[in-house]
Amino acid sequence: MRQVELEVLRYNPETDREPHFQRYSVDCQEEWVVLDALNHVKETLDPTLSYRWSCHMAVCGSCGMMVNGEPKLACKAFLRDYQGVIRVEPLRHFPVERDLVTVIDDFIAKLASVKPYLIPKETAPGSGEYRQTPAQLKRYKQFTLCINCMLCYAACPEYGLIPKYLGPAAIALAHRWNRDSRDGGRDARQEEIAATEGAWECSFVGACSEVCPEHVDPAGAIQQVKIESTVDWYQEHLMPWLKK
Amino acid sequence: MAKSNKPIVWGPFAAGGTLTAFLTPALVLLTLLAALGHAPDLLAYERLHALASHWFAKLVAAGIVFLSLWSAAHRLRITAYDLGVRADTLVATVLYAATLACTGAAIYYLLKI
Amino acid sequence: MSRKPYERAITSEWIFRHPRYVRYMVREFSCLFIGGWTLLMVWGLKQLSEGPAAWAAFLELLKSPASIAFHLLTLAFAAYHSVTWFNLTPKALPLQVGEEFVPDWVIAGAHYAGWAVLSSIILALAI
Numbered sequence: 460m461r462q463v464e465l466e467v468l469r470y471n472p473e474t475d476r477e478p479h480f481q482r483y484s485v486d487c488q489e490e491w492v493v494l495d496a497l498n499h500v501k502e503t504l505d506p507t508l509s510y511r512w513s514c515h516m517a518v519c520g521s522c523g524m525m526v527n528g529e530p531k532l533a534c535k536a537f538l539r540d541y542q543g544v545i546r547v548e549p550l551r552h553f554p555v556e557r558d559l560v561t562v563i564d565d566f567i568a569k570l571a572s573v574k575p576y577l578i579p580k581e582t583a584p585g586s587g588e589y590r591q592t593p594a595q596l597k598r599y600k601q602f603t604l605c606i607n608c609m610l611c612y613a614a615c616p617e618y619g620l621i622p623k624y625l626g627p628a629a630i631a632l633a634h635r636w637n638r639d640s641r642d643g644g645r646d647a648r649q650e651e652i653a654a655t656e657g658a659w660e661c662s663f664v665g666a667c668s669e670v671c672p673e674h675v676d677p678a679g680a681i682q683q684v685k686i687e688s689t690v691d692w693y694q695e696h697l698m699p700w701l702k703k
Numbered sequence: 704m705a706k707s708n709k710p711i712v713w714g715p716f717a718a719g720g721t722l723t724a725f726l727t728p729a730l731v732l733l734t735l736l737a738a739l740g741h742a743p744d745l746l747a748y749e750r751l752h753a754l755a756s757h758w759f760a761k762l763v764a765a766g767i768v769f770l771s772l773w774s775a776a777h778r779l780r781i782t783a784y785d786l787g788v789r790a791d792t793l794v795a796t797v798l799y800a801a802t803l804a805c806t807g808a809a810i811y812y813l814l815k816i
Numbered sequence: 817m818s819r820k821p822y823e824r825a826i827t828s829e830w831i832f833r834h835p836r837y838v839r840y841m842v843r844e845f846s847c848l849f850i851g852g853w854t855l856l857m858v859w860g861l862k863q864l865s866e867g868p869a870a871w872a873a874f875l876e877l878l879k880s881p882a883s884i885a886f887h888l889l890t891l892a893f894a895a896y897h898s899v900t901w902f903n904l905t906p907k908a909l910p911l912q913v914g915e916e917f918v919p920d921w922v923i924a925g926a927h928y929a930g931w932a933v934l935s936s937i938i939l940a941l942a943i
Contacts, residue, residue, distance in 0.1 A: 649706060679907035728894045735884075752871075772851055775854065776847075779848065779851065
């Protein structure tokens with residue numbers, strides 16, 4: 460057992476003009492994560508505390524929040540890795556709805572805009588299944604691991620500075636489909652990810668890939684999009700007679 | 704959203720970044736040696752002037768100057784924005800124009816050699 | 817129930833929030849030194865084009881304490897640019913051979929090796 464001091468940012472839109480910190484003293488088990496501590500607070504100390512969570516095993520992407528200033532999944536932030544007061548805040552760069560709950564509409568809209576689904580090629584099989592070799596699968600597999608937790612948006616300073624920026628996860632997921640051998644929708648997605656507010660706002664800070672709990676490496680995906688888009692651009696403008 | 708024309712400025716940036724990564728440290732070491740009073744043989748007037756008189760050397764030198772300055776200018780443009788300077792179009796215009804001007808000057812001097 | 821989402825302000829102090837952002841800024845600032853040194857070399861080209869006396873004056877300029885300090889800083893920043901550039905290259909240019917991807921350290925390592933060879937050739941030819 461261990462007594463943990465949590466300092467949690469609270470915000471009630473009905474009564475507060477701005478957020479403020481609230482301290483909780485929590486008796487915790489040694490093996491607990493921050494999410495366990497929050498659940499204990501909600502169950503025994505303060506039922507008004509609001510936050511998103513679901514699977515408690517780092518696959519649903521619901522419990523993203525700032526723990527001591529770092530974007531973390533609350534279910535993956537082990538108390539044993541922290542000393543002293545643990546500061547818990549809503550995920551940075553998103554408006555605060557209430558307490559630790561953020562408004563994620565911007566991300567959802569951006570995700571939808573990159574068409575993150577299979578757009579069949581003209582040569583798609585009329586009936587029966589698609590065929591894909593292990594090598595073709597491996598080509599895009601890494602980028603399928605995204606759980607839409609938005610830690611990368613919280614870590615990305617460019618998303619903080621440029622609200623219109625598409626952001627790491629959306630671009631990485633577009634790239635996932637572009638690299639899928641079954642897909643024929645790259646041209647449609649390029650309109651979004653090769654726009655100014657797409658990959659070009661990225662300055663390769665790399666923070667997104669560092670905080671990603673699933674090791675998707677969105678930074679790598681974005682640089683690959685930049686290079687592909689640059690080759691496209693020079694081909695289109697300097698050698699327009701080349702059909703793609 | 705329409706596709707951006709950013710590749711025009713990003714292409715030379717990526718090329719310049721790669722070039723300076725491979726080349727600049729060794730070259731800086733040469734001029735550092737000169738600065739410390741042990742100028743390498745290549746930096747003696749006769750040898751350097753002879754090398755720089757060759758049209759191919761001038762072409763290479765102009766290319767190195769352009770790409771090095773361009774990638775530095777592009778990075779500085781991004782850094783300005785990161786530091787809160789919002790007038791991106793103005794900063795970009797000033798920096799890229801300065802790069803072209805300095806490259807023009809370098810070409811002028813190279814042609815004089 | 818009424819909604820009133822709160823927008824937290826963004827300030828420049830994001831740079832100091834974590835070492836990775838400081839390292840990023842250091843990498844970005846390398847452009848001042850690499851660009852500055854290149855401009856110094858353009859000045860050198862000018863002096864070279866104006867004859868032996870002007871070139872000698874340039875070599876003297878290089879020997880000033882300010883120049884020495886600038887060179888030491890530029891060497892450090894240029895090397896940092898090279899290291900960060902080579903380490904990031906495998907992320908931007910993944911190479912799939914058969915089913916597997918070539919490991920990052922191989923791609924970066926090849927760049928380091930090329931860097932060492934090229935630098936050795938330059939130094940050998942110049943000194």
